[in-house]
Amino acid sequence: MAKEIRLWEGNHLVAEAAILAGCRFFAGYPITPSSEIAEYMAVRLPQVGGVFIQMEDEIASMGAVIGASLAGVKSMTATSGPGFSLKQENLGYACMAEIPVVVVDVMRGGPSTGLPTHPSQMDVMQARWGTHGDHWIIALAPAFIDEIFWATVRSFNLSEKFRVPVILLLDEILGHMHEGFRIPDPSEIEIVDRARPTVPPERYYPYDDTQGDVPPLAPFFSGYRFNVTGLNHDKAGFPTTNPEIIQRDMERQRRKIMGHLDEILWWAEHRLEDAEIAVVAYGSMGRSAHAAVDRARAMGIRAGLFRPISLWPFPEAEVARLAERVKAILVPEMNMGQLVFEVERVVAGRCPVIPINKVGGIPIDPPEILEAIRARV
Amino acid sequence: MAFDYEKYLRMDRMPHMWCPGCGIGIVVKAMLRAIEKVGWAQDDVAIVSGIGCTSRTPGYVDFNTLHTTHGRALTFATGLKLARPDKHVIVISGDGDAAAIGGNHFLHACRRNIDITLIVVNNYIYGMTGGQASPTTPFGMRASTAPYGAVDPAMDICQVAIAAGATYVARGTVAQGLLLERYIANGLRHKGFSVIEAMSDCPVQYGRRNRMPNAVEMIQWIRDHGVPIARAKDMSPEELEGKFITGELHVAERVEYTEEYLRVIERAQKAVGVQA
Ligand SMILES: Cc1ncc(C[n+]2csc(CCOP(=O)(O)OP(=O)(O)O)c2C)c(N)n1
Numbered sequence: 001m002a003k004e005i006r007l008w009e010g011n012h013l014v015a016e017a018a019i020l021a022g023c024r025f026f027a028g029y030p031i032t033p034s035s036e037i038a039e040y041m042a043v044r045l046p047q048v049g050g051v052f053i054q055m056e057d058e059i060a061s062m063g064a065v066i067g068a069s070l071a072g073v074k075s076m077t078a079t080s081g082p083g084f085s086l087k088q089e090n091l092g093y094a095c096m097a098e099i100p101v102v103v104v105d106v107m108r109g110g111p112s113t114g115l116p117t118h119p120s121q122m123d124v125m126q127a128r129w130g131t132h133g134d135h136w137i138i139a140l141a142p143a144f145i146d147e148i149f150w151a152t153v154r155s156f157n158l159s160e161k162f163r164v165p166v167i168l169l170l171d172e173i174l175g176h177m178h179e180g181f182r183i184p185d186p187s188e189i190e191i192v193d194r195a196r197p198t199v200p201p202e203r204y205y206p207y208d209d210t211q212g213d214v215p216p217l218a219p220f221f222s223g224y225r226f227n228v229t230g231l232n233h234d235k236a237g238f239p240t241t242n243p244e245i246i247q248r249d250m251e252r253q254r255r256k257i258m259g260h261l262d263e264i265l266w267w268a269e270h271r272l273e274d275a276e277i278a279v280v281a282y283g284s285m286g287r288s289a290h291a292a293v294d295r296a297r298a299m300g301i302r303a304g305l306f307r308p309i310s311l312w313p314f315p316e317a318e319v320a321r322l323a324e325r326v327k328a329i330l331v332p333e334m335n336m337g338q339l340v341f342e343v344e345r346v347v348a349g350r351c352p353v354i355p356i357n358k359v360g361g362i363p364i365d366p367p368e369i370l371e372a373i374r375a376r377v
Numbered sequence: 378m379a380f381d382y383e384k385y386l387r388m389d390r391m392p393h394m395w396c397p398g399c400g401i402g403i404v405v406k407a408m409l410r411a412i413e414k415v416g417w418a419q420d421d422v423a424i425v426s427g428i429g430c431t432s433r434t435p436g437y438v439d440f441n442t443l444h445t446t447h448g449r450a451l452t453f454a455t456g457l458k459l460a461r462p463d464k465h466v467i468v469i470s471g472d473g474d475a476a477a478i479g480g481n482h483f484l485h486a487c488r489r490n491i492d493i494t495l496i497v498v499n500n501y502i503y504g505m506t507g508g509q510a511s512p513t514t515p516f517g518m519r520a521s522t523a524p525y526g527a528v529d530p531a532m533d534i535c536q537v538a539i540a541a542g543a544t545y546v547a548r549g550t551v552a553q554g555l556l557l558e559r560y561i562a563n564g565l566r567h568k569g570f571s572v573i574e575a576m577s578d579c580p581v582q583y584g585r586r587n588r589m590p591n592a593v594e595m596i597q598w599i600r601d602h603g604v605p606i607a608r609a610k611d612m613s614p615e616e617l618e619g620k621f622i623t624g625e626l627h628v629a630e631r632v633e634y635t636e637e638y639l640r641v642i643e644r645a646q647k648a649v650g651v652q653a
Pocket of ligand 1: 428429430431432447470471472473474475498500502503504505506511
């Protein structure tokens with residue numbers, strides 16, 4: 001057991017953290033810059049009695065993790081943009097059927113096969129809206145090595161707690177960087193397991209809203225025989241076209257996420273106390289922004305950083321409050337503008353929102369963000 | 378004593394949504410008798426499907442049932458089986474589900490030789506979506522998207538399964554329910570990936586367009602076009618033209634995926650010194 005600080009590659013740490021969080025099944029298909037997660041899992045999972053399988057494509061991988069999770073085994077898959085697109089139909093299935101799974105997307109450039117080995121942050125909206133139909137989802141975007149570890153553990157915990165797929169968004173910089181980290185002792189890691197039914201099988205309904213917003217989920221083969229479908233369904237899991245049942249079920253699915261924001265939202269603040277210019281940045285751009293804010297402060301500029309780690313749901317109220325007290329909000333992203341739409345929506349004109357966008361596989365570095373900060377004071 | 382289907386059916390889900398005369402019911406009954414024959418407990422069996430008329434089966438049968446996305450049943454089933462290799466996983470698919478959109482998964486499930494039984498109900502057509510052509514629509518036959526007759530040659534699901542590495546491959550028909558039951562039971566008992574193709578009728582979507590609007594006529598047509606494998610051996614390709622071969626077409630033994638993976642776990646744990 002590694003208890004010392006060692007150099008971890010971001011992708012490898014995701015895999016190790018997943019195992020510590022209880023993941024015992026991984027299905028995947030290689031794609032840069034995510035493949036190291038699969039490679040690491042292929043080595044480590046059988047060592048802990050788990051199963052790794054390389055499937056024929058990303059669609060198959062997504063199906064397999066849903067199947068394994070339904071049998072009660074915590075499951076994960078990892079991919080990058082094009083593969084993430086292929087997973088979307090089954091991702092929607094996992095939302096509808098409320099099966100906990102973790103999907104890692106190590107973002108690369110796009111659209112299409114884009115820039116395979118270069119960083120980007122172009123899948124932010126795909127993470128929220130990629131699948132068809134209305135659905136609620138959780139997406140986390142860590143920025144530092146310790147956060148990668150904890151965000152992975154949290155992805156499993158949130159997926160189990162809310163019976164929802166959780167997307168872990170990394171980008172090529174985070175996936176491939178190396179940073180020192182000490183794996184915590186298992187006793188320091190809180191593990192959440194999905195609630196299991198306590199009622200006898202004949203009284204079990206997998207989608208029963210009288211059991212709360214997140215009804216218990218029995219594993220297959222545990223004596224609870226029930227039906228799971230991607231169709232709209234009644235409380236027993238059988239297909240229905242009854243508008244009242246569907247309305248009620250979809251409202252519960254929204255409520256189980258949007259009604260529990262206090263348990264899901266996650267963000268970090270840096271030097272925001274008296275800031276007059278705020279930067280809102282996530283993932284590797286959160287790192288650039290962090291450095292830019294420090295440099296601005298050294299020059300006497302009152303800058304600060306708000307770093308959402310849960311991108312979906314988005315910390316709306318916090319950003320709205322921030323907009324009340326600053327002169328402007330800058331949003332640097334390695335895309336042509338995605339999260340900035342969400343920031344603009346919640347800021348609602350309270351202050352100017354200025355996007356800083358750069359594509360082409362080159363990160364926005366601290367001097368560029370500093371320049372934008374200086375331009376606003 | 379008559380077979381007690383109600384033991385395995387979710388009677389509160391009746392009436393089912395299949396059309397009168399549809400062959401799927403015959404296949405489902407054969408499957409239920411086969412499960413009873415091999416003696417599996419309902420709690421130990423998962424029935425998985427994709428999307429289509431055939432794929433509505435899980436809603437009506439009392440097992441751990443999973444109705445997935447179109448063509449992807451085998452992928453969900455693979456996850457289930459790998460998570461619980463000690464349990465039994467059966468997939469039931471339509472021909473479009475298994476051979477068109479699910480074609481790639483089908484090939485790879487055969488190649489892996491994972492211990493899952495796949496039952497393909499081949500009614501030559503996309504039933505649920507209104508009679509469009511499927512990969513098994515015979516050349517020249519009509520479908521709503523082949524109004525002048527199918528141009529694509531039909532795919533032989535069993536031959537593909539054998540070529541891709543499935544280790545038990547059989548073809549039966551809804552005209553011979555007891556034989557079908559025997560093939561399914563043998564497929565269930567078989568360790569490895571089993572494929573049972575059930576030639577079935579769809580009088581509404583296929584028959585109506587191809588001068589067999591009545592289920593009985595269509596089932597007779599199916600019966601008359603099946604050639605048992607023993608007889609087919611002495612027939613020329615010309616004589617077999619337009620016919621299909623029935624029976625146990627391929628039975629082989631080969632490493633089964635979940636068993637082999639258990640050996641991987643043993644090797645990996647030994648390497649790091651974990652006592653299994
Ligand atoms: C991704 C996707 N594409 C298309 C469909 C529409 N669709 C539903 S059932 C079906 C075909 C069913 O035909 P088959 O698999 O032969 O089964 P049958 O209904 O004949 O039993 C199609 C194309 C779908 N549900 N999902």
